[in-house]
Amino acid sequence: MADTLIFAVPKGRILDDALPVLERVGIMPAAEFHDPKNRSLRFGTNRADMDIIRVRAFDVATFVAHGAAQIGIVGSDVIDEFDYSDLYAPVDLNFGHCRLSVAEPADEAASNQPRPSHIRVATKYPNITRRYFERQGVQAECVKLNGAMELAPSLGLSRRIVDLVESGRTLKDNGLVETEVITQVSARLIVNRAALKKDHARLGPLMSAFRDLAAERRQAA
Template sequence: MTQPLIFAIPKGRILDDALPLLAQAGIEPTANFFDKADRSLRFGSNRNDMDLIRVRAFDVATFVAHGAAHIGIVGSDVIDEFDYADLYAPVDLNFGHCRLSVAEPKERAQADTLSHMSHVRVATKYPNLTRRYFASLGVQAECVKLNGAMELAPSLGLAHHIVDLVESGRTLKQNGLEETAEIMPVSARLIVNRTALKTRHAALAPLIERFRDLAEAGKAAA
């Protein structure tokens, strides 16, 4: 008996936009998915050939890259941070738009010139992207890995700079920080395990095309 496809979806900001898109693609989680008291991480769906797992965004990429899940939705920031060879990202889903940016205290932002620095300490959950960005400027970045509350790092002396996702910039302003550089734009992507695409092509290829059509329709309507 063929095992069900495993579709990995992220907790957090992308989930609210992902669920309507999944429904349009004909995929709906079972009722316990929406029960906040239910601590399950794997759920059935309206399709007998598909289960869903709900995990942290960074873990979506890992589950799909290693074949534990066959397909998933995650931000392009996560894809680029890990750069897994076995991860294929065929569709920009055209939601979850934000940017990965550098920020620092407002009073320092006007005085700091990165081109004159050789070393900076940066608080971030994106150490690989951060190091690559600062290296392109000729600056060595010492990354302090945090999984949240990045905006606290400068005021508490943990790091002078942060690298984090920015949408409106409101959180930065409320914490006395100023966005000083954009590293990359970010949006949600459909990802597929490359091996699964070969071994489960009959099931995955139509899904990819369905999501591609929905993303194109969304762009046309915007």
């Protein structure tokens, strides 16, 4: 149907936590969504007026910002990286917690050498990374990688990386240490601003339901 709401959710670490939250606000994907052999990206839900799409986290923000999806869930790291003006992030959902950090080889971190004015950093967050180092008067040359960031220092691609950190185990296993925390990260509800104005009758109550649930989860924590 032409006025079907599209709800975008990310593949990966946030999805497992997002599904119970969606269910609590009355959104349940069709059974095929949970079939690991199913390669579809768009699925029906228990709501006749809503479909759900499952895409990469960075693409969730793009689909919603451009109005291809009206609402979604994504990490605040993705929101900060793109800084789309058409993206509204009204609710911190209080899950998917981690941090975006700078890391480097343990021996270099221990040397306490002064930071040069120009550095190379491997990351999938070039915009956040450049802004962060600019505030410190450092020019960051960002090498864009979509994964395996921890390999960059040992293979000579860059001496520093900027990536998401949860336990820090992956860094340790690759001889790296976390040296600076850029920002704390959590999952957020995002909404397309134009869609919210046009279809507030449906999107408004959804936002309120997510907001009430997030407040309930914070009180229970």
